[in-house]
Amino acid sequence: MDMHGNSLKTLRQDLLRRRKEFTAEKTHAPTSEHLIAKLNEFLAEAGSSLQSIALYWPIQDEVDLRLSLLAWAKSDTGRQLALPFARPDKHLEFFQWQEGDHLTPSQHGVPEPDPKNSQRLAITPDCILIPCVGWSSTSDGSNTRYWRLGYGGGYFDRTLAQLRKNKPSLICIGIGFDWQKLDDAQWSAQTHDEPLDILITESGVFR
Template sequence: MDDMHGNSPKTLRQDLLKQRKEFAAGQTYAQTKDRLIAALNQFLAKDGNSLQAIAVYWPIQDELDLRPALITWAKQSPERCLALPYARPDKHLDFYEWQDGDALIPSQHGVPEPSPSNPSRPAIAPDCILIPCVGWSSSTKNGKTHYWRLGYGGGYFDRTLATLRKNNPKLICLGIGFDWQKLNDLQWVAQTHDEPLDILLTESGLLR
């Protein structure tokens, strides 16, 4: 059941996903995608040396495919690895090491996931998590700006981030979105259970 606030988030989500589909098929998409990946590569060049495990996502429903850039980053050092989320029945995510070419299993939502019972791919706690946004917003409080993610409505990331941040205060949660996905307060306001993003990455660059 969706939390009802303002316009129904469900309707808003459907509109945004429809817009994203149209955008992905449009003329400016390739250029926008290149700009966003260039910004990601800047982040990896600058912050990537202090990270060992980055959790990526398997792109579905016109989400940007950032895997090639991350695979390149991971290959630069034997210390580095990538992880993919696995959705538990209790609606939390676990992360397991992932290498390009691994056999994956579709989740109940149809997202390819790692097998939790693969002994050669251990569970890991990532230093950085990349999370695609359906929409995003910003809020400023006491002169500090926070960025928020509107997701698919399952609440998996919010629950997982709350737990992971307790164990690792230095965790970087990196939201991936486009400039046009920005929502104003009339459209959507983050709720108290929503976890903020540490950084938002769009085609305009990194917003911290």
């Protein structure tokens, strides 16, 4: 992938354009299916220890994980799904979501739950799935950490920093494709960036 200039804005635009082009390629459907299969492997392995998962509503060619997560939720009565709501203070709040709920587009065009709906409570999920525009990894020999490049609003980093203080067991999972991996010359995580606990791509579940 040709990366020109050091501007983060340019990098994001390049990655989003590449993702749009990727959806038209023959490899897109099988690659997405492989990624969803890896998510299903994770859910089969770790899903029984989770009561609530926050997903994202797919926009801009993001991988659609809804069917897998609805199946996970339906397989046990105690399980809940949640969707993020972007607050004016640029933090995310997560509200219970069920199939068929009315959603309203946010200022960024993302369908969101209605925070005034008394039937759907705000929850702190056990696990949060986050789509990556790009991703990178850093290693100190014994440990590898995974990092997400997002859309640039900082919502997830602010939210994760807060939620992790209150709920250290929280699992944050980045969802991306292998080709979205960035090297240090393209992008490296900054001090305010929150690491991912797990990265899932079509190649595997990386911890």
